[in-house]
Amino acid sequence: MTEDVHARIxxxxxxxxxxLFMKGSPLxxxxxxxxxxxxxxxxxxAEFESxxxxxxxxxxxxxxxxxxxxxxxxxxxxxxxxxxxxxMMEMYESGxxxxxxxxxxxxAH
Amino acid sequence: xxxxxxxxxxxxxxxxxxxxxEITDLAGDGDHYAARVVSESFRxxxxxxxxxxxxxxxxxRMGGALHAxxxxxxxxx
Numbered sequence: 001m002t003e004d005v006h007a008r009i010x011x012x013x014x015x016x017x018x019x020l021f022m023k024g025s026p027l028x029x030x031x032x033x034x035x036x037x038x039x040x041x042x043x044x045x046a047e048f049e050s051x052x053x054x055x056x057x058x059x060x061x062x063x064x065x066x067x068x069x070x071x072x073x074x075x076x077x078x079x080x081x082x083x084x085x086x087x088m089m090e091m092y093e094s095g096x097x098x099x100x101x102x103x104x105x106x107x108a109h
Numbered sequence: 110x111x112x113x114x115x116x117x118x119x120x121x122x123x124x125x126x127x128x129x130x131e132i133t134d135l136a137g138d139g140d141h142y143a144a145r146v147v148s149e150s151f152r153x154x155x156x157x158x159x160x161x162x163x164x165x166x167x168x169x170r171m172g173g174a175l176h177a178x179x180x181x182x183x184x185x186x
Contacts, residue, residue, distance in 0.1 A: 086179055
């Protein structure tokens, strides 16, 4: 990964309380896993930034090394890597994700 | 590029020797699986680290040869 890509990912993760790296956009997800991740966040009423990795090959490959995670989507909350869509679903079902999203919202105010 | 369920299972077992592994072929196409992996070695680790341990056992196949593996990890009751 180039320094430039690393810096750009750093900036995205730090400047957005909730950011989802995904394939496609929230309106038009290009993969079932990304679609599921968006649905979970929207169901929680989370305001989030999304990054379409299909539009940026540098970030598409770079984010995998950055997070040490082999697949897309990837969720970051408050600068911390949360996981992919399976972890999001587990944390949604246990209520942990709602808490995390609430925490991000409370701090934003 | 597809992988057999038995191959996935043996790779995970090789990487995490005490793991109980249950593989389900979700679509019957040899390309979409669910895996439930239970290991004492996961105790105290955040979920991200538990999943990373399984991905490490799969040795870079995840996201490549193995497109879709719905993963659940747990520690023994």
